[in-house]
Amino acid sequence: MSVVNVLKQADIFDEMSNTQLELIASICSERHYQTGDTVFEEHSIGDQLYVIASGEVQIQVDPSLVEREGSGSGTYTIAVLRRGQSFGEVSLVDQGVRSAGARCSDQDTRLIIIPRDKLMLLCDTYPALGYRLMRNLAADLAMKIRNTDLKVREHLLWAQKK
Numbered sequence: 001m002s003v004v005n006v007l008k009q010a011d012i013f014d015e016m017s018n019t020q021l022e023l024i025a026s027i028c029s030e031r032h033y034q035t036g037d038t039v040f041e042e043h044s045i046g047d048q049l050y051v052i053a054s055g056e057v058q059i060q061v062d063p064s065l066v067e068r069e070g071s072g073s074g075t076y077t078i079a080v081l082r083r084g085q086s087f088g089e090v091s092l093v094d095q096g097v098r099s100a101g102a103r104c105s106d107q108d109t110r111l112i113i114i115p116r117d118k119l120m121l122l123c124d125t126y127p128a129l130g131y132r133l134m135r136n137l138a139a140d141l142a143m144k145i146r147n148t149d150l151k152v153r154e155h156l157l158w159a160q161k162k
Helices: 003-009 018-025 090-094 116-125 127-161
Strands: 029-033 038-040 048-054 056-061 076-082 101-104 109-115
Touching: 003 018, 003 048, 003 109, 018 116, 018 127, 048 056, 048 090, 048 116, 056 109, 076 127, 090 116, 090 127, 109 116, 116 127
Parallel strands: none
Antiparallel strands: 029 109, 038 101, 048 109, 056 076, 056 101
């Protein structure tokens, strides 16, 4: 499957023309991962957006950052993403450290990697592309925030019932 076809499946590129998608595809690279491979670690510097072409990626956080000492270890999976979904988009907005880690959970996972600096240059050069991308990015982040809010509420309610 071509990079343009993968981008067409991603909500973050919704309603973009073929020309716009081809411009974005021209700055992309591809990388293959295997089960258990780390895409990036929580708190690492983020400068790339990822789109899943095939396979599955778990988004994970380390709960030890907010738990009491000795209350557990390891990571907690907050989302499982599949073909056409994107992740790493927060770094497009603030260039801060990653708020979660990403690990492949499927054999032969193929990711499309989009570097922030080149994507921002495209957005500056082609304002219509930039507007559409930022609108879609805002909608995607809003949906993820709402889902996270629901998970936090579930966790709080579950903790109260114990």
